[in-house]
Amino acid sequence: MTAGRIGADLRTALAGSKRIVVKVGSQVLCQRDGSLDDAVFAELCRQLGVLRAEGREVVLVSSGAVASGTGAVAQWHLSRPGSPSAGVVLGKQALAAVGQPLLMASYRDILAGNGLQVAQILLTHADLGNRGRFLHARRVMGELLDAGILPIVNENDTVAVEEIKFGDNDALAAQVAHVVGADALVLLTEVDGLYTADPHTDPLAKFVPVADIHDEAALRAAGAGTSQFGTGGMRSKVLAARKAGEVGVITAIGSGKTPGVLTAILSGETVGTVFQPARRKLTGRRSWIATSVRPRGTLYLDDGAAQALRTGGRSLLPIGVVNVEGKFAVGDPVLVCDAVGQPIGRGLSRYDSEDARRAAGRRTDQIASELGWLPAAELIHRDDFVRDV
Numbered sequence: 038m039t040a041g042r043i044g045a046d047l048r049t050a051l052a053g054s055k056r057i058v059v060k061v062g063s064q065v066l067c068q069r070d071g072s073l074d075d076a077v078f079a080e081l082c083r084q085l086g087v088l089r090a091e092g093r094e095v096v097l098v099s100s101g102a103v104a105s106g107t108g109a110v111a112q113w114h115l116s117r118p119g120s121p122s123a124g125v126v127l128g129k130q131a132l133a134a135v136g137q138p139l140l141m142a143s144y145r146d147i148l149a150g151n152g153l154q155v156a157q158i159l160l161t162h163a164d165l166g167n168r169g170r171f172l173h174a175r176r177v178m179g180e181l182l183d184a185g186i187l188p189i190v191n192e193n194d195t196v197a198v199e200e201i202k203f204g205d206n207d208a209l210a211a212q213v214a215h216v217v218g219a220d221a222l223v224l225l226t227e228v229d230g231l232y233t234a235d236p237h238t239d240p241l242a243k244f245v246p247v248a249d250i251h252d253e254a255a256l257r258a259a260g261a262g263t264s265q266f267g268t269g270g271m272r273s274k275v276l277a278a279r280k281a282g283e284v285g286v287i288t289a290i291g292s293g294k295t296p297g298v299l300t301a302i303l304s305g306e307t308v309g310t311v312f313q314p315a316r317r318k319l320t321g322r323r324s325w326i327a328t329s330v331r332p333r334g335t336l337y338l339d340d341g342a343a344q345a346l347r348t349g350g351r352s353l354l355p356i357g358v359v360n361v362e363g364k365f366a367v368g369d370p371v372l373v374c375d376a377v378g379q380p381i382g383r384g385l386s387r388y389d390s391e392d393a394r395r396a397a398g399r400r401t402d403q404i405a406s407e408l409g410w411l412p413a414a415e416l417i418h419r420d421d422f423v424r425d426v
C-alpha cells in the first residue's frame with residue numbers, strides 16, 4: 038500500500054475515533070514567564086467542548102504544572118518583595134506542587150464555559166506498573182468518562198523520583214491511552230508535526246505527514262530535543278507514538294498553537310503527522326505487559342528457544358535459557374532477548390531470579406532435583422508473554 042493510501046486510511050480511522058487521549062505540553066500552554074497563554078488555553082478548551090458535544094470521550098494529559106508554579110512564585114514575590122520565601126530557589130517538584138492546583142483551577146473555570154466538568158488524576162509509573170492499581174485507574178477513568186466528566190492527568194511530580202517516573206508526559210499519555218483503551222492519541226506540541234530534520238535550523242527539512250511506528254528514520258529525524266519547562270521534545274513524541282502503536286492505538290502529532298488543530302485532526306483532515314500502529318490489537322493482561330511494566334531482569338535464550346518465541350504462541354521453558362540477569366521475584370516482568378542481546382519480547386516470570394539462574398539450561402526433572410521442587414514447568418507461560426513488534 039502507498040504512503041498516501043495508508044495516510045488516508047489512518048485519517049479516516051481518526052475521524053471515526055470515539056475514545057481519545059489528548060496530550061498538551063507546557064510549551065504550548067505557557068508563555069516564557071510560565072503564565073498560561075490565555076488565547077491558546079481558551080482555544081484548547083473550546084475544542085474539547087466540541088469533541089464532547091460530538092459524543093467523543095476524551096482524556097486530557099496536561100503538562101504545565103512546573104511552568105505555572107514558576108510563574109506564580111515569581112509573581113507572588115514581585116507583589117510581596119519582603120515575603121519569607123523570596124530568594125529561596127524551589128525545585129521542579131515543589132514548583133509543580135504550587136502550579137498543579139492553579140492549572141486545574143484554570144481548566145475548571147474555562148472548561149465549565151464549554152460545558153465540561155473536570156477531574157484531576159495524578160499518576161506515577163509505579164502506579165500503572167502495578168496490575169491492581171492499573172485496574173483501579175482504568176475503572177475510575179471509565180466511570181468519569183461514562184459520566185461525561187473530563188479526566189485531566191498529570192504525573193504526580195511530588196513523588197515521582199527517577200525510578201518511578203514516566204520520564205515525560207508524552208510517555209505518560211501513551212500509557213494513559215492504553216489504560217482507557219483509546220482509539221487515538223493526539224500529541225499537541227509547538228511544531229506542526231514531524232520533519233525529516235529540525236525545521237528551525239535546517240531549511241531543507243521536509244514535513245512527514247505519515248510515519249510508521251517502526252520507522253527508525255522518524256526517530257532519528259526527531260533528534261534529542263528537549264524543551265524549556267517540559268521534558269519531552271520530538272523524540273519523546275515519536276517514542277510515545279511507538280508505545281501507543283504497539284497495542285494498536287493511532288497517534289497524531291499537531292501544533293497546539295494553531296487554532297482548530299485538534300478538531301481538524303479528529304475530523305480526518307490532512308493536518309499534522311499520523312503514525313501507523315502495529316496491526317495487532319492487544320487487550321487485557323498482555324497489553325498491560327507490553328506497555329506498562331518495567332522489566333526487572335533479562336533472560337537470554339539459546340537459538341532454539343529464541344526461534345520458538347519469535348514464531349509465537351509458545352511458552353518459555355528453563356532449558357532454553359542461557360543466562361539470567363537482574364534480581365526479580367515470581368510474577369515480575371522480565372525482558373527476553375536472544376543470545377546476542379537482541380530483544381524478543383517481555384513477560385512475567387514464574388521463577389524468581391535465583392531459581393531461574395539455577396534452572397537455566399536444565400530439563401524439568403533436573404530442575405526438580407536441583408531445587409528440591411519445581412516452581413513451574415514454564416519459566417514464562419505463553420499467556421504472560423508479549424513479543425516485540
Ligand code: GLU
Nearest residue numbers: 100101102103205206267
Ligand atoms: N509534569 C510536568 C508538568 O506538569 C511536565 C512534564 C513534561 O512535560 O514532560 O509541568
